[in-house]
Amino acid sequence: MDQFRGYQCSICGSDYAPGEVQYVCPKDGGNLNVILDYEAIRKNFTIEDITSRTDFSLWRYLPLLPVADPGGQNTPLRQAGWTPTYRPAGLAEPLGLRQLWVKDEGRNPSASFKDRASSVVVARARQIKAEVVVTASTGNAGAALAGMAAAVGQKAVIFAPRTAPPAKIAQLLIYGAQVILVDDNYDAAFDLAIEAAQEFGWYCRNTGYNAFTAEGKKTAAFEIWETVLLGQDQLHRPLTVFIPVGDGNIISGIHKGFKDLQALGWLGQMPRLIGVQSEGSAAIANAYFAHTEEIQPVEADTVADSISVDLPRDGIRAVRAATQTGGAYLTVPDEEIIAGIAALGRVGIFAEPAGATAYAGLLKGLREGLVTPDDPILVLNTGSGLKDIKAAMSAVKDAPVIKPTLAAVRQLLSA
Numbered sequence: 001m002d003q004f005r006g007y008q009c010s011i012c013g014s015d016y017a018p019g020e021v022q023y024v025c026p027k028d029g030g031n032l033n034v035i036l037d038y039e040a041i042r043k044n045f046t047i048e049d050i051t052s053r054t055d056f057s058l059w060r061y062l063p064l065l066p067v068a069d070p071g072g073q074n075t076p077l078r079q080a081g082w083t084p085t086y087r088p089a090g091l092a093e094p095l096g097l098r099q100l101w102v103k104d105e106g107r108n109p110s111a112s113f114k115d116r117a118s119s120v121v122v123a124r125a126r127q128i129k130a131e132v133v134v135t136a137s138t139g140n141a142g143a144a145l146a147g148m149a150a151a152v153g154q155k156a157v158i159f160a161p162r163t164a165p166p167a168k169i170a171q172l173l174i175y176g177a178q179v180i181l182v183d184d185n186y187d188a189a190f191d192l193a194i195e196a197a198q199e200f201g202w203y204c205r206n207t208g209y210n211a212f213t214a215e216g217k218k219t220a221a222f223e224i225w226e227t228v229l230l231g232q233d234q235l236h237r238p239l240t241v242f243i244p245v246g247d248g249n250i251i252s253g254i255h256k257g258f259k260d261l262q263a264l265g266w267l268g269q270m271p272r273l274i275g276v277q278s279e280g281s282a283a284i285a286n287a288y289f290a291h292t293e294e295i296q297p298v299e300a301d302t303v304a305d306s307i308s309v310d311l312p313r314d315g316i317r318a319v320r321a322a323t324q325t326g327g328a329y330l331t332v333p334d335e336e337i338i339a340g341i342a343a344l345g346r347v348g349i350f351a352e353p354a355g356a357t358a359y360a361g362l363l364k365g366l367r368e369g370l371v372t373p374d375d376p377i378l379v380l381n382t383g384s385g386l387k388d389i390k391a392a393m394s395a396v397k398d399a400p401v402i403k404p405t406l407a408a409v410r411q412l413l414s415a
């Protein structure tokens with residue numbers, strides 16, 4: 001079934017047919033929302049048709065996606081999503097929280113949330129017979145694209161800042177993408193990827209610029225709906241979701257997912273979406289605080305490299321994800337992000353700095369009364385701690401080194 005109807009600009013509201021445009025709105029550069037045929041979906045599928053599927057990946061939601069089945073049942077392209085959602089008592093109890101979930105996106109094939117976007121974009125690339133897919137990336141989006149592309153024999157080119165954490169650069173290289181490190185920041189890589197796509201006829205995956213990234217990311221909302229909201233009958237209050245924000249495409253994608261479910265009549269209460277940015281990279285939060293949708297660039301500088309962005313590329317929809325859901329934005333300093341890595345680690349969840357940002361946001365939200373311990377809360381860890389070992393090591397003390405004798409162990413234990 002082809003449920004893809006076209007696009008609508010998030011700024012001017014112009015409608016476009018599927019083949020009419022490829023990226024952002026030609027009139028004003030606005031991010032495009034993908035329009036689905038909700039009536040046809042409702043006619044052909046029930047909630048049970050979806051939830052009874054035995055496909056435990058994001059592709060269980062294929063009827064709600066604007067792409068065809070990517071096939072190749074055993075490729076990583078098909079294995080993104082359906083990440084675990086834990087209920088860590090070790091975090092909830094000390095905070096007095098009644099209901100806390102942590103969804104661990106580090107469990108995706110390339111160890112970050114970005115696998116969702118990249119698998120759907122690669123499926124789209126196959127459909128339109130793109131020869132080469134290019135993206136700019138702080139590391140994770142590129143690793144996800146490189147991995148997905150490798151799995152299906154698709155050529156990929158990745159532009160990343162030369163300062164990206166070595167683990168992420170290693171992933172890009174190991175997956176065999178053409179890796180081009182830019183002697184500048186993510187924003188410069190972003191613009192260069194668009195220019196190169198135009199010049200060489202490549203298909204551009206850039207976050208937000210390509211409407212299919214949000215379509216992949218919305219599948220996290222479907223999973224939250226299926227595993228938390230449907231599973232809990234009726235929550236006594238709306239679920240509050242804490243989401244780390246850089247370009248703003250994860251939060252706008254998750255918002256789109258919940259909106260799709262509401263359009264289908266499958267979701268009652270809209271969850272509150274709270275975007276969390278690092279104080280050192282807070283262009284979207286700044287706009288939210290100023291009650292405007294006009295995003296002013298900043299000079300980003302934060303330990304959370306994945307959310308270090310001067311000019312977010314999905315800012316307007318990201319602001320709306322908070323304002324339209326009764327949510328909010330918060331900013332947290334790098335020290336609290338690093339402390340968040342250690343706190344999540346102590347309950348068995350290893351987060352990279354960007355992922356721990358959401359948890360740091362929860363703590364601040366509780367302190368500021370933005371949420372109460374009575375609220376059902378979900379925190380999204382968007383990436384594995386193995387992505388950035390330097391940051392992880394700054395969250396803990398070095399381990400002691402001893403001679404291999406029991407006497408040395410005794411001495412250490414009694415110190």
Ligand SMILES: Cc1ncc(COP(=O)(O)O)c(C=O)c1O
Nearest residue numbers: 140246247248249250306382383
């Ligand atoms: C681990 C991680 N968390 C959060 C984000 C932020 O997502 P977005 O840029 O869509 O706001 C990213 C983006 O690269 C990421 O890799």
